[in-house]
Amino acid sequence: MSVGYGPVRALRRVSLDVPDGTVVAVLGGNGAGKSTLLRAVSRTLSFQGGALTSGDIHFEGTRVDGLAPDRVVAAGISQVPEGRRVFARMTVADNLRAGALGSTGTRAAKADALRRVHELFPVLAERGTQRAGLLSGGEQQMLAVGRALMASPRLLLLDEPSLGLAPLMAARIADTIREINAQGTSVLLVEQNAALALRLASRAYVLDVGEVALSGPADELAASDEVRRRYLGVVDEDAAADAPRGLGALPTLPRWEAGR
Template sequence: MGGSALVVRDLSVGYGPVRALRQVSLDVPEGAVVTVLGSNGAGKSTLLRAVSRTLSFHGGAVTGGTVSLDGRPLDRLPPDRVVAAGVSQVPEGRRVFARMTVADNLRAGALGAVGGRKERAAALHRVHDLFPVLAERAQQRAALLSGGEQQMLAVARALMAAPRLLLLDEPSLGLAPLMAARIAETVREINAQGTSVLLVEQNAALALRLASRAYVLEVGEVTLSGPAQELAASDEVRRRYLGVVDEDAAADASGARATHPMLSRWEG
């Protein structure tokens, strides 16, 4: 593994007067999977949009800090030039072109890519290897795919630009556990093929298994960071994001509840 592919330093973002990110810094080393954990509204999607330069589509703007890939600033580039520089994003919510065929969705993914017909053919071969179902359904409209297959298509479309860094926003959201596990396995495979990954994922257990390094975002600020294994073992992460309750504390709490009844909305 080389140096840092993606370097984010002191990044601040606002949506009008609302501050969404406050001096966020993170690194995605070359060839690594890095995950960002946090509750809804913590700023995770905003971070990915700031990297891919798609913030303006959502009414947001960078108010401070820098984003660079291999030392090259991405801060002033339009979104299509960010793709050409080697960064592809898979947005939350499986945004595929529903009325277009699977094949045309994949062609659309290659539009911003650097390279000619040979490179596009290699990228198509790669995604068909990763997702054989997309080869089988090439002439089917994307709307007819299952939710899991649409997520595969969204990832495959991003890979058609042959990115060096893949930004994944909630890839397992709304998927059945088996399909979520398949998507996770594919992320592992994509990474093994040499693509760095910045992963935003509500399923913290899944994310921490995939990643080598993790960051926790809370209300737009990084509050914890470190090796994924260390964060997975930390009491705070286990309690807040992995649903693991310390048994002694739980026993104390239930005892306290018995002696001091609490308002029902604070229970659990």
């Protein structure tokens, strides 16, 4: 698919696949198009003035790029936006109830979803009557994830879940993502913390200026010198010296080779 914001092309012929039951990571620098990708899937591009200009999106065999956002949620896709975006003046319990509004499940199914959220995040049960805006950053992230899970999605879109969190809280969120996936929910994870993302994912894509510049199994990308230097902060002088001779052995980004 390709996506534009007016005359600005944000994504150019991007193709990716999220196999059922997996965690797939999307890496890239600021402005690479990662959040735009998730908005295209969740059909929330229009809220930021964007639009799908070509291509299509299929979920479980059904085309979803023509659906309204609430119909995408009903189809089984929920997004946790960057920056948490909880309803600050509403209580924790009301935030969770809001997450179930797009669900087509029965009352019993929604009660089961709430139990699941409380099991994953006991603090949300303890603070159900507290205003969401008074929670810590980590607790707000838990609430944002819990709110998305209230619709019982089969595909969860996570946009920078570790952003602004202390390392210990980021690790807790990572453990929760593993648990959510182990319970059968597929995850499309956008994350600037590449080390964290590659540990969680089975496959990863690297976006560079709106295009897929690199993709493959997460462990292979983690071993790539280009990915290690640009995203993992690993500087190996011997590897850097040998890089020109090893370009054929591991996947590389042509534009990076050219110094762009």
